[in-house]
Amino acid sequence: xxxxxxxxxxxxxxAMAACQNGGPFGxxxxxxxxxxxxxxxxxxxxxxxxxxxERIGDTIQFQVDQSTVTDAGQTxxxxxxxxxxxxxxxxxxxxxxxxxxxxxxxxxxxGARRAASxxxxxxxxxxxxxxxSVVSYGKERPLAVCSxxxxxxxxxxxxxxxxxxxGA
Amino acid sequence: MKIRLTSLFALVIxxxxxxxxxxxxxxxxxxINGGMIEPMNIALASFIPETxxxxxxxxxxxxxxxxxLTGTGLFREIPSTAHIARVDSIDASIEFGxxxxxxxxxLVIGAVATGSNGELTVxxxxxxxxxxxxxxxxxxxxxxxxxxxxxxHKLADTIYTRLTGQGGYFDSRVVFVAESGPKDARLKRLAxxxxxxxxxxxxxxxxxxVLAPRFAPNGREILYTSYENGLPQVFLLDxxxxxxxxxxxxxxxxxxAPRFAPDGLSVVMSSSDGGNTDIYRVDLxxxxxxxxxxxxxxxxxxxxxxxxxxxxxxxxxxxSQQLYVMPANGGEAVRISFGEGRYATPxxxxxxxxxxxxxxxxxxxxxxxxxxxxxxxxxxxxxFLDEAPTWAPNGRVLMFFRxxxxxxxxxxxxxxxxxxxxxxxxxxxGSFASDPAWSGLLR
Numbered sequence: 001x002x003x004x005x006x007x008x009x010x011x012x013x014x015a016m017a018a019c020q021n022g023g024p025f026g027x028x029x030x031x032x033x034x035x036x037x038x039x040x041x042x043x044x045x046x047x048x049x050x051x052x053x054e055r056i057g058d059t060i061q062f063q064v065d066q067s068t069v070t071d072a073g074q075t076x077x078x079x080x081x082x083x084x085x086x087x088x089x090x091x092x093x094x095x096x097x098x099x100x101x102x103x104x105x106x107x108x109x110x111g112a113r114r115a116a117s118x119x120x121x122x123x124x125x126x127x128x129x130x131x132x133s134v135v136s137y138g139k140e141r142p143l144a145v146c147s148x149x150x151x152x153x154x155x156x157x158x159x160x161x162x163x164x165x166x167g168a
Numbered sequence: 169m170k171i172r173l174t175s176l177f178a179l180v181i182x183x184x185x186x187x188x189x190x191x192x193x194x195x196x197x198x199x200i201n202g203g204m205i206e207p208m209n210i211a212l213a214s215f216i217p218e219t220x221x222x223x224x225x226x227x228x229x230x231x232x233x234x235x236x237l238t239g240t241g242l243f244r245e246i247p248s249t250a251h252i253a254r255v256d257s258i259d260a261s262i263e264f265g266x267x268x269x270x271x272x273x274x275l276v277i278g279a280v281a282t283g284s285n286g287e288l289t290v291x292x293x294x295x296x297x298x299x300x301x302x303x304x305x306x307x308x309x310x311x312x313x314x315x316x317x318x319x320x321h322k323l324a325d326t327i328y329t330r331l332t333g334q335g336g337y338f339d340s341r342v343v344f345v346a347e348s349g350p351k352d353a354r355l356k357r358l359a360x361x362x363x364x365x366x367x368x369x370x371x372x373x374x375x376x377x378v379l380a381p382r383f384a385p386n387g388r389e390i391l392y393t394s395y396e397n398g399l400p401q402v403f404l405l406d407x408x409x410x411x412x413x414x415x416x417x418x419x420x421x422x423x424x425a426p427r428f429a430p431d432g433l434s435v436v437m438s439s440s441d442g443g444n445t446d447i448y449r450v451d452l453x454x455x456x457x458x459x460x461x462x463x464x465x466x467x468x469x470x471x472x473x474x475x476x477x478x479x480x481x482x483x484x485x486x487x488s489q490q491l492y493v494m495p496a497n498g499g500e501a502v503r504i505s506f507g508e509g510r511y512a513t514p515x516x517x518x519x520x521x522x523x524x525x526x527x528x529x530x531x532x533x534x535x536x537x538x539x540x541x542x543x544x545x546x547x548x549x550x551x552f553l554d555e556a557p558t559w560a561p562n563g564r565v566l567m568f569f570r571x572x573x574x575x576x577x578x579x580x581x582x583x584x585x586x587x588x589x590x591x592x593x594x595x596x597x598g599s600f601a602s603d604p605a606w607s608g609l610l611r
Contacts (some may be wrong), residue, residue, distance in 0.1 A: 099272070100553065101510035102528070103555055104379060104380060105469045105482075105512070105513065106602070108424050108445075109438065109466040113443045134443070135400070136440065141353075142351060143352065144349070145574075146350040158541035
């Protein structure tokens with residue numbers, strides 16, 4: 001299961017990078033990217049997990065040893081928030097992660113800070129706290145496995161995992 | 169799963185002579201300050217099988233003793249192929265000239281006997297081949313044949329103690345995390361083994377991530393962190409029955425980094441509340457929780473002083489990870505680390521004289537030690553990632569894990585003594601291994 005999820009996350013980061021090149025998108029801004037991709041790949045249902053993970057982007061990144069949401073991260077979170085407002089039955093789990101350049105316990109705490117930072121922002125934007133749970137993986141689940149800044153920057157992340165209400 | 173860790177009730181030690189320590193100065197001054205020391209030449213005469221079934225035990229016990237002693241870096245074994253003299257009886261007079269001729273400074277002789285009901289009896293004597301005197305008196309151990317390895321470790325501990333004046337550490341176990349699989353989908357399970365990697369047993373399966381196990385002072389319980397319920401929580405595992413439970417069943421928060429108090433009656437750990445990680449103390453009988461730190465910083469990795477009066481922990485309250493000491497019931501914390509870089513995972517020595525830590529400096533990781541007031545810092549190792557020291561029962565050797573870099577990077581357990589020179593990889597049956605925690609001496 002974890003293997004599958006990792007592969008999914010890797011895809012989503014690529015998708016996110018592609019979307020971000022299109023500039024910031026607001027509540028419906030994601031539709032531009034979605035339309036473009038839909039032309040090649042077929043339509044993705046906007047309520048779907050796939051849409052959330054790939055078109056909006058489920059992952060934001062952090063600076064070294066920091067848990068403050070960056071401007072780029074906030075752009076992604078704003079799109080996530082818009083989607084969550086549109087589908088209020090969805091629950092989310094926010095995973096906080098750290099790169100390998102720290103000790104295990106500290107990285108668990110740092111991941112907890114990152115996850116809480118995302119949660120706090122979402123709650124400040126009106127998402128019900130009861131919809132959000134958080135978990136830290138510290139350095140236990142790297143997305144990228146090289147030992148250079150290129151990989152580390154991708155591993156310093158918070159991932160919004162959507163669940164619930166997917167029966168539709 | 170039923171696991172029997174150390175239920176070796178039958179192991180009877182008959183110390184025929186009371187004083188374990190020689191009265192005079194130790195033969196070897198254990199160096200804890202990094203100076204050079206020349207290993208002493210030790211010869212183990214072939215142990216004498218006194219019964220028909222004792223031959224293999226005699227050879228194996230001598231081999232384990234030799235491995236224990238040479239593993240310290242303090243001794244060099246003279247191979248049996250070089251031996252001139254034969255020892256035919258534990259009570260025979262020693263031909264010291266034959267041992268001096270091959271430059272032996274120390275000589276161990278031994279005899280092994282098996283009984284009809286699975287008993288095993290081992291006797292040994294230790295000699296200073298230079299002064300031609302026996303060091304201590306003869307020792308006899310009696311146990312069952314299945315315990316031959318422990319008996320060998322106990323004899324090696326006795327030899328080590330007589331020669332160094334320090335407590336031994338060979339008859340001990342290590343609980344750790346056995347790892348497998350690729351770096352981005354690692355599988356982890358708890359495992360326990362003898363300190364030298366023998367008798368490895370798995371304690372959990374790899375269905376959930378597990379982290380950082382710690383022995384109870386009695387060796388019968390293990391605290392660890394598991395994602396079994398989806399978030400990291402501290403669990404308590406009964407080693408004898410295999411039963412495990414969440415330490416705080418009602419807690420909604422992530423909890424991790426647990427350690428027992430020296431009396432085994434309470435636990436310190438950290439818990440993350442709203443993204444803020446603080447240190448808590450949990451009474452094991454009542455499960456009542458006391459908050460020991462309360463600020464917006466990351467406070468984690470607590471470890472008790474051996475007298476139970478103080479706790480050392482890491483905190484970034486000053487802006488970066490540093491080590492602090494506070495009273496065991498909370499209160500004002502005093503920063504003790506002031507060097508360059510970040511300091512993490514402090515562990516108080518069982519002797520109380522030193523605190524071991526992980527240090528991150530210039531992108532490299534080190535295992536180091538300092539005195540509890542922060543003075544006398546010394547770094548013992550350096551690599552891409554050295555982390556999580558744990559003390560041998562005698563407070564003179566550390567284990568930690570070393571992880572290599574890159575996509576095939578993986579951890580292994582290493583040991584290093586306080587001189588920093590005797591660095592060895594500890595075998596773990598071929599699996600990756602991290603987060604070692606050393607038991608006390610077995611009873």
